[in-house]
Amino acid sequence: MIVKPSLLSPAVSLRRDPRTGAEPMTEDERLPQPATADIDLVTLLHALGDPVRMRLLLSYADGAEHSCGPRDLGLDHLHKSTVSHHMRVLREAGVTTTRVAGRNRFVSLRRTDLDARFPGLLDALLASAGAAVPAAA
Amino acid sequence: MIVKPSLLSPAVSLRRDPRTGAEPMTEDERLPQPATADIDLVTLLHALGDPVRMRLLLSYADGAEHSCGPRDLGLDHLHKSTVSHHMRVLREAGVTTTRVAGRNRFVSLRRTDLDARFPGLLDALLASAGAAVPAAA
DNA sequence: GAAACAGTTTGATACTCGCCAAACAATCGG
DNA sequence: CCGATTGTTTGGCGAGTATCAAACTGTTTC
Numbered sequence: 134m135i136v137k138p139s140l141l142s143p144a145v146s147l148r149r150d151p152r153t154g155a156e157p158m159t160e161d162e163r164l165p166q167p168a169t170a171d172i173d174l175v176t177l178l179h180a181l182g183d184p185v186r187m188r189l190l191l192s193y194a195d196g197a198e199h200s201c202g203p204r205d206l207g208l209d210h211l212h213k214s215t216v217s218h219h220m221r222v223l224r225e226a227g228v229t230t231t232r233v234a235g236r237n238r239f240v241s242l243r244r245t246d247l248d249a250r251f252p253g254l255l256d257a258l259l260a261s262a263g264a265a266v267p268a269a270a
Numbered sequence: 271m272i273v274k275p276s277l278l279s280p281a282v283s284l285r286r287d288p289r290t291g292a293e294p295m296t297e298d299e300r301l302p303q304p305a306t307a308d309i310d311l312v313t314l315l316h317a318l319g320d321p322v323r324m325r326l327l328l329s330y331a332d333g334a335e336h337s338c339g340p341r342d343l344g345l346d347h348l349h350k351s352t353v354s355h356h357m358r359v360l361r362e363a364g365v366t367t368t369r370v371a372g373r374n375r376f377v378s379l380r381r382t383d384l385d386a387r388f389p390g391l392l393d394a395l396l397a398s399a400g401a402a403v404p405a406a407a
Numbered sequence: 408g409a410a411a412c413a414g415t416t417t418g419a420t421a422c423t424c425g426c427c428a429a430a431c432a433a434t435c436g437g
Numbered sequence: 438c439c440g441a442t443t444g445t446t447t448g449g450c451g452a453g454t455a456t457c458a459a460a461c462t463g464t465t466t467c
Contacts, residue, residue, distance in 0.1 A: 174398050179319030183425085187312050201444060212427050217445055219425090236434040236443045251398035253390065261311050261388035320455085338414060349457050354415055356455090373413050373464040 164224060164231040164238070169246040172227035177251075180226035185211065186219050187262060190242070193229060194259050198239035301361060301368040301375070306383040309364035314388075317363035322348065323356050324399060327379070330366060331396050335376035 181187055185208065192199060192206050199206065201213075201220060208216055220240060223229045227246065232239045247255045304310075318324055322345065329336060329343050336342060338350075338357060345353055357377060360366045364383065369376045384392045 174395075175319055175321050175324050177319075178315045178324075182312060182316030182319040184312050185425085187315075211425095213444070214428080214446080215426055221445085238444065251394070254394040254398045257388070257390040257394040258311075261391045322455085348455095350414070351416080351458080352456055358415085359454095375414065 162233040164233065166224050166230055166243075167227045169227070169243075169250050172246070172250045174251065176226050177228065180222050180228055181258065183219070183222075185215075186223055189219060189223060190228065191259070191262055193240065193242040196242060196244060198232065198241045201238050201240060299370050301370065303361050303367055303380075304364045306364070306380075306387050309383070309387045311388065313363045314365065317359050317365055318395070320356070320359075322352075323360055326356060326360060327365065328396070328399055330377065330379040333379060333381060335369065335378045338375050338377060 181190060188208070189206060201217065206216065220229065220231070224231055224240075227243060227250075229240050230243050232241070242255075244255060318327060325345070326343060338354065343353065357366065357368070361368055361377075364380060364387075366377050367380050369378070379392075381392060
């Protein structure tokens with residue numbers, strides 16, 4: 134079940150259980166996450182109702198992939214296990230996806246899935262979060 | 271901190287009959303609530319990240335005023351003190367406003383304030399909550 | 408004044424959550 | 438193989454929360 138794609142195999146095939154990831158994302162190893170249709174609004178709001186996770190969301194809003202270290206996210210004051218916990222909450226809520234590549238994990242926002250599930254919600258949330266801290270300028 | 275108006279303010283009686291029509295938003299008739307500019311996004315999401323409070327939000331989405339009893343909200347399975355607790359969380363998060371009229375309290379959504387603070391967010395939330403339960407039709 | 412009404416507050420309990428520290432697992436470089 | 442890197446998992450602790458039950462406040466009605 135462990136596949137090492139980077140050096141030898143050009144194509145990776147890791148089919149998971151249909152209850153977790155039923156959608157065709159990048160052909161790479163991903164941590165378990167809910168299917169788009171299974172993303173629950175209350176669970177999502179609960180996940181984002183925490184200052185640390187909201188900060189993580191804003192970090193991910195650029196659409197790029199981010200590694201998991203606290204230093205990469207401006208969370209030096211938190212232990213790495215705490216950051217790992219928060220990222221798990223976000224992933225299990227359907228907010229983020231995690232791609233495993235070697236000893237690194239790359240986290241990114243599930244923007245397409247969220248827009249499909251709750252149209253307009255993510256944009257409104259990001260706009261609200263940006264408007265909530267106007268004094269920074 | 272909860273302030274008892276009847277003990278601190280000697281002359282507060284601004285009671286008006288509800289049948290006379292819409293009343294201006296008088297401070298003395300309202301339970302304490304955050305100012306529009308003080309509504310915090312994370313606090314708001316935390317408040318809505320609970321199934322009971324999300325249900326309350328949907329009940330208030332019609333814009334009308336609702337009394338506080340569990341029977342009026344389809345929450346018969348919950349104790350009245352529990353409902354009171356949830357409505358306090360919503361009010362302190364800035365989601366709702368509570369007008370005191372005699373021995374009744376009328377709760378309604380702060381739609382204008384929320385739209386001013388976080389444009390588009392409430393609509394997206396209500397649309398998402400409606401889309402989250404499509405099998406009910 | 409007494410009773411009924413509408414809702415809040417307090418106390419108690421069980422559960423969840425956020426946090427850290429240490430142990431653990433997997434990968435990459437020597 | 439050994440150690441360094443990267444992140445996860447487990448255990449524990451303090452704080453917060455959801456719930457009910459009972460007592461309480463203020464209001465209306467009798």
